[in-house]
Amino acid sequence: MFDFDNWVEIFDAIKKNKLRTFLSGFSITWGLFTFVVLLSAANGAQDGVVMSFGNRFVNKLFISGRLTSIPYQGFPEDRKINFDQDDYDMVNKKIPEKQYLSATIRKLVNVNYGQSNSIGNLYGIHPDFNLISGVKVIDDQGRLIRDIDVEEKRKVVIINKRLREVLFADEYPVDKNIIINKVSFKVVGVFEEASVANLERMYIPFSTAQLIFNGGWGLEGLSMATVGLNTNDKNEMFNKKLIADFGAIHQFDPEDGRAIYINSQMKEYLQAVGIFNAVTVFIWIVGLGTLFAGIVGVSNIMLITVRERTKEFGIRKALGAKPTSILSSIIMESVCITALFGYLGVFLGICANKLFSSFLVNNPNMSSLAIFENPNVDMNVALGAMTILIIAGVFAGYFPARLAVKISPVEAMRSE
Numbered sequence: 001m002f003d004f005d006n007w008v009e010i011f012d013a014i015k016k017n018k019l020r021t022f023l024s025g026f027s028i029t030w031g032l033f034t035f036v037v038l039l040s041a042a043n044g045a046q047d048g049v050v051m052s053f054g055n056r057f058v059n060k061l062f063i064s065g066r067l068t069s070i071p072y073q074g075f076p077e078d079r080k081i082n083f084d085q086d087d088y089d090m091v092n093k094k095i096p097e098k099q100y101l102s103a104t105i106r107k108l109v110n111v112n113y114g115q116s117n118s119i120g121n122l123y124g125i126h127p128d129f130n131l132i133s134g135v136k137v138i139d140d141q142g143r144l145i146r147d148i149d150v151e152e153k154r155k156v157v158i159i160n161k162r163l164r165e166v167l168f169a170d171e172y173p174v175d176k177n178i179i180i181n182k183v184s185f186k187v188v189g190v191f192e193e194a195s196v197a198n199l200e201r202m203y204i205p206f207s208t209a210q211l212i213f214n215g216g217w218g219l220e221g222l223s224m225a226t227v228g229l230n231t232n233d234k235n236e237m238f239n240k241k242l243i244a245d246f247g248a249i250h251q252f253d254p255e256d257g258r259a260i261y262i263n264s265q266m267k268e269y270l271q272a273v274g275i276f277n278a279v280t281v282f283i284w285i286v287g288l289g290t291l292f293a294g295i296v297g298v299s300n301i302m303l304i305t306v307r308e309r310t311k312e313f314g315i316r317k318a319l320g321a322k323p324t325s326i327l328s329s330i331i332m333e334s335v336c337i338t339a340l341f342g343y344l345g346v347f348l349g350i351c352a353n354k355l356f357s358s359f360l361v362n363n364p365n366m367s368s369l370a371i372f373e374n375p376n377v378d379m380n381v382a383l384g385a386m387t388i389l390i391i392a393g394v395f396a397g398y399f400p401a402r403l404a405v406k407i408s409p410v411e412a413m414r415s416e
Contacts (some may be wrong), residue, residue, distance in 0.1 A: 035290065068252045068256055101220075
């Protein structure tokens with residue numbers, strides 16, 4: 001039941017001690033403000049790291065042969081491991097963790113169109129590579145490499161936006177022929193690729209690249225997206241098994257970790273997520289510690305309030321006031337302070353977050369802030385922290401209130 005007189009009494013007590021109430025409440029406001037801002041910044045930084053992986057699979061692997069480091073079954077060390085179709089078939093058929101797979105061949109080539117020319121990186125790929133590396137067509141300009149292109153060894157090429165600008169300027173490039181190392185290729189698409197430097201790049205069917213630029217045999221490496229490897233331990237076990245499988249084909253020691261190069265993007269992703277999870281835990285510790293300091297401040301204010309109003313409480317008890325009315329009055333005053341200043345802290349924190357987000361949108365090229373992407377804080381988390389604060393405010397008021405109700409009217413009225 002709403003007791004108007006009780007609330008008038010509470011606000012009158014707060015009004016009489018403005019400075020003391022403000023200083024105590026400020027610590028609560030500052031604690032929640034800091035908590036919201038830091039958590040928002042941490043979320044923005046984590047989103048920025050995730051966005052840096054772009055449309056690529058975070059569970060992407062690139063595998064290639066290197067030099068052996070251990071003599072094995074009569075073979076010397078420093079033997080070069082060269083991949084071929086057997087390696088592609090082994091991974092494709094015997095690795096259950098494989099989701100997408102593409103053999104790759106990379107060459108630095110000269111490319112010409114009319115009077116325009118450039119030097120760029122050419123890659124022979126299978127269509128799965130488009131998914132693995134996040135290759136997408138720009139503005140409906142053509143298409144990507146397809147299975148039929150690989151099967152028929154077609155001389156088709158897709159080029160990135162940078163190469164289109166160099167060779168074609170404002171001219172529409174699709175269905176035009178360009179010359180790559182004196183061989184004519186038809187441009188069938190213009191693509192963009194997640195998180196790749198602004199360099200001239202082009203992709204052609206793997207079979208065509210193998211036939212024209214690799215002597216009709218072999219491959220440089222394998223790009224693969226995996227499933228189920230969501231921990232560092234699983235990745236380590238998978239890599240060891242993969243090295244042993246390649247060792248069976250190329251006859252090198254299964255413990256020779258230098259014979260095969262494995263670049264795991266999942267390991268980088270897990271490391272980044274682990275760092276930001278640790279940062280988030282640290283922010284929670286700092287935020288809750290600051291809030292606890294605010295609660296201690298409110299509790300101290302309530303103790304002082306009880307001491308100052310001891311005689312008043314004694315008179316009220318002598319006139320028949322119930323202990324529960326005194327208890328509820330003090331607790332409600334404590335909750336009022338914590339809720340009011342807590343809400344102010346959340347509000348100011350959200351306002352600061354909105355201003356920072358707006359600044360990022362209006363200044364997208366600031367390299368020092370490039371790590372942040374859509375900084376935000378879950379409102380459920382902010383409201384949860386505020387709820388914890390209010391509950392703590394109940395306890396902050398409860399213990400001083402117990403002292404008030406235990407004082408006898410005679411002792412209270414003797415108090416100075």
